[in-house]
Amino acid sequence: MTELVIETAGLRRTFGKKDEIEAVAGVDLRVEAGSIFGFLGPNGAGKTTTLRILATLLPPSGGTARVMGTDVARDPADVRQRIGYVAQSGGSDARMSGRGELVMQGRLFGLSGAASHERAAELVAAFDLADAGDRPTGTYSGGMRRRLDVAIGMVHRPGLLFLDEPTTGLDPQARARMWDEVRRLRETGTTVFLTTHYLDEADALCDRLAIIDHGRIVAEGTGPELKRAVAGDVITIGIDGNGELVRRLMAAQPFVREAGFADGTVRLYVDDGEAGLPLVLRILDGAGLAPQALALHRPSLDDVFLRQTGRSLRDTAA
């Protein structure tokens, strides 16, 4: 059996004077060592709150969370020694040099001056920041700053690295670069727990995924497992105005397992898309409705997400 680096049971977190807001409502997560674990969810679903509890920034209101074998509520100081945390906002001062930030981080983790300079030099080289290492981070490009953030998180060689939205706001080239860095971390034995708004990122990068909505995990597994669970094919119908009418019409058909309407598109989950397509056309025609677009897809992670949360992740992205 593989070692678990994150293990939560019934994790809860409430906010408000009377604990009336339940941001995390009983989360059970198991993350195995050596994997890249993707944590997805619409804004306000409890994603960031869960991440902050696991990173010791927020105490849980109930349930337990063990990170690297230690209970986060009982001994947060021990957890901090073993994890790296990279916030979405980053964590470097625009006036400091990249090398200066790395040295500072090393010193905070108890490295001597010489040892932290040595470690900073290693990381600056490993993350391809050698030329920029002595410049203020305010002069860095988005991709460079993000690589520095990850390097800062890795100064003390943690076994587990939390990455909050590692590629948000990066151009495609810098994103691909960051993916390579994350894969390299896995190769060196670091477990990576990341949140993302990009389903292609989750699909390409993550060994396992969990989707959180309304404070609960609604789906968990490998990408292919999750897609298989949606099952069958997806027919999308682009329609003006009468979307809800079309959805109801289709939901009543025996060959349609489930129908949803969002963002001007009706989505039908069917067992056999090829056979379903002509049926759909005939029914629309019979009702005097003309679709703008009609398409057949194999399910993507976006379909998984839409099915589980009723929302498209793309539209919830901040």
Add this chain to the structure above:
Amino acid sequence: MRLFHDTWLVFRRSLGLTVRQPAWLIAGVMQPFVYLLLFGPLLNSLSSMPGFPTGGAFNVFVPGLLVMTALFGSTFVGFGFISEMRSGVVERMRVTPMSRTAAVLGRTLRDVVVFMVQGLILVVLAVPFGLTINPVGVVVAFGLLGLIGLVLGPVSYAMALLIGSEDALAPLTQAIALPLLLLSGIMLPMSLAPDWLRTIASFNPLYHATLAIRALFNAQFSSPDVATGIVTTGVCALASVLVASRAFNRATA
């Protein structure tokens, strides 16, 4: 040990960042210097009034300006901290074993060093105006000035941490700083004030600190004002550091 080690790290880092922008240092000296230049001379003719403390106008006024430099150099430090929070630096360091108290203490000591340098420049500039210097008095007075920084700085950092936005911090800071300033006898000595005003002022630690610094500048070491000022400010500094460090330990933001 961790506290001293981390306080030193935070102090060095933040002082390094401040030194890179020497404009702040100059700006901090400008305001008291303008007072010295344009307000000080008014006191010359007042200094013969009954109730005005002994020692000459500038030996009364410059200690007040030093307290003012400390006041302005410590009450607004929270604003810089909010921008550090926004950059994510504060949160990043919260997920390290760093001592929470060091986060306040290191930055406060930086602020103390900055306003002490400003104060020193001010003292040198005031000599031609007629300020007389007693070396021992000046050294002890600067020690007391440092304690004022430890009273005010941690409060500003803790408020910044809890409030988190400049918009709300600004009016609150003003609401605290203005009465502290007016009730300290910085501009005009409180010995000119009616009894009721002096009674209110006696609850202000800055009032006692100002009296003590004036006595020290006039080499009146055995004056009860000196002991009262040092003890009051010291106790308040300790309380302030403890309260702020508690806020930093409990904060989840």
